[in-house]
Amino acid sequence: MKLYPGLDFGTTNSTLALAGRGAAPRLVALEGEHVTIPSALFYSLEDGQTYFGRAAVFEYVDGAEGRFMRALKSILGTSLMQEKTAVGRQRLSFQELIGHFLRHLRVRLEAEAANDAGIVADQIVLGRPVHFVDEDAVADRQAQDQLEAAARAEGFRHIQFQFEPVAAALYFESQVNAEQLALVVDIGGGTSDFSVVRLSPERAKASDRRSDILASTGVHVGGTDFDRLLSIAEMMPHFGLGSETADGKRRLPVWYFNDMATWHRINTLYTPKILRDIGQMKKEAAEPEKLARFEHLLSHRSGHRLAGAVESAKIALSAEDETLIRLEETGLSLAAPASRQRFDEATGELVGRIEGAIDAALAEAGVAAAAIETVILTGGGAQVPAVAAAATGRFPDARVARSDAFGSVGLGLSIDAARRFA
Structure with a gap:
């Protein structure tokens, strides 16, 4: 069976998942047995190596001499992307730095493909927030283009994008047994995204789900x-x-x-x-x-x-x-x-912006809060009590589903990849 990858490049953590037509998605171990990896790099001046994820954090916290980089996703679409920064004796662009992290994930994907000939390693669906940059369509498009260019430079030839909250909904949909109207609340490290989506076992069989996505809004607020x-x-x-x-x-x-x-x-x-x-x-x-x-x-x-x-x-x-x-x-x-x-x-102002984005999603979808049957919470930021209360408080009769906080988006992206490429 052919398996297709989905990659959730997050502000704080990243995941890589594989799925095939009719097969349950699975996360790929990216660091030892861990299926999540902190989106961090450490360029060591002591041994000249580049460390990723938990290893990067350990080297930095342990006091090794070098350059530590984290939250690079937050730079996409900003003026910093045009600058270069010193890394040892080199000066690298932030796009190159992001590329180094994506290359590490691609190496893990190729190692997985070496053990399974069915894995298609050059086709991938990347997650993206609804808005990389708030209220600036040009910068938002530049951010996606920058991420795509970084991925293409590391060997991904066929690249598609899917909104992260939609991906989380696709993963949750595999668990439902009846049609329902859901609000996906995805509070990531750098952005918060919200989608109103119609879900059902029958709708899950369709390859084109655009008509089931009633609204997608987002705000540049995250963990x-x-x-x-x-x-x-x-x-x-x-x-x-x-x-x-x-x-x-x-x-x-x-x-x-x-x-x-x-x-x-x-x-x-x-x-x-x-x-x-x-x-x-x-x-x-x-x-x-x-x-x-x-x-x-x-x-x-x-x-x-x-x-x-x-x-x-x-x-x-x-x-x-x-x-x-x-x-x-x-x-x-x-x-x-x-x-x-x-x-x-x-942080009251941040919570207020999240509430405003939820209201905007309902307005865009043309539905009242009472029509939402399920609220799907995902992303590490959804663990903050004030955020969870803001996300669920206007839906007292809705089921609250706490999806895999760090894995649901990647799993949903792989489901989407199987539908697009298979």
Whole structure:
């Protein structure tokens, strides 16, 4: 049987799945036995190797000398895609960096194909958010073109795209036994997407499902945005955010701290000029010890370690009312309290944008909230209690289905690939 791949290249995690006509989809192990892989790279200056996924995170957290990259999907369609960044002695474009990660996944696909002659490795369906870039159709199209070009450069010859929430619906549909109207809520690492879809065992047999997709909306809000606001609220004040100069005449510039709290902006701070700027600010600051901590982040390239600690606290607050954000390393020891209440207050605007996008999906579909029979929650961000409440609160009579948080999109993309290419 021919098997076709679907690839969910995510902001924080990625998956690769295979499916054939009439065959259940399956995820491919991408890192040991793990079927998910963090969308991260580490370019080691110690041994010259490139590490991917958990191995990349380990090398970075372990203190190896090198360059750590994560959340590259967030850069698609932005002006950063036109820039190059230093990686050891090379200067690489962000499209090349994304290509390196896709190449690693293609190597895993080819290894799988070596054991199964039925796997078609050069045809693939890639997932994409409803909007890579909000309210900018040109930039949104550029983002898809950039991702396609990166994939094509790594050997994928026949490339199709499918909306990520639609893919999640296709996977869930394999479990339904009667027609229903579903809302798919996909809260990813960088975007949140919503689709109103008609599902049924009979409709599942059709190769063209466009008429069953009543609406697809999205907003550029995802898990990394929740990380950013949690960091700004609870951690950046310990590094100088909100501080004044010693003469009390002005506050310190905020953009340094905003960038340090933003996954895909952290690496842009690691320059001699920024280090000099912070050193000068420390001399002028009323609380120089806080700027000394920021200097440490720069000189030790600890920004992503801090971001990882914030992310861990966000996950902890999904189950707990209070936690600590800890960063412990040579030269810096910090443990800051964080509470569910303050987290909800800091991220209320993000939740409001998600609610607005859900309302827009219902309006586009021309259906009332009462008509939704099932709400399908997927994506890691859907684990945030305030997000889950916002996604389900207007549908009190609907079944809430918590799909595979990290695998459902990839599985659905492979189902779509089998329908398109078989």
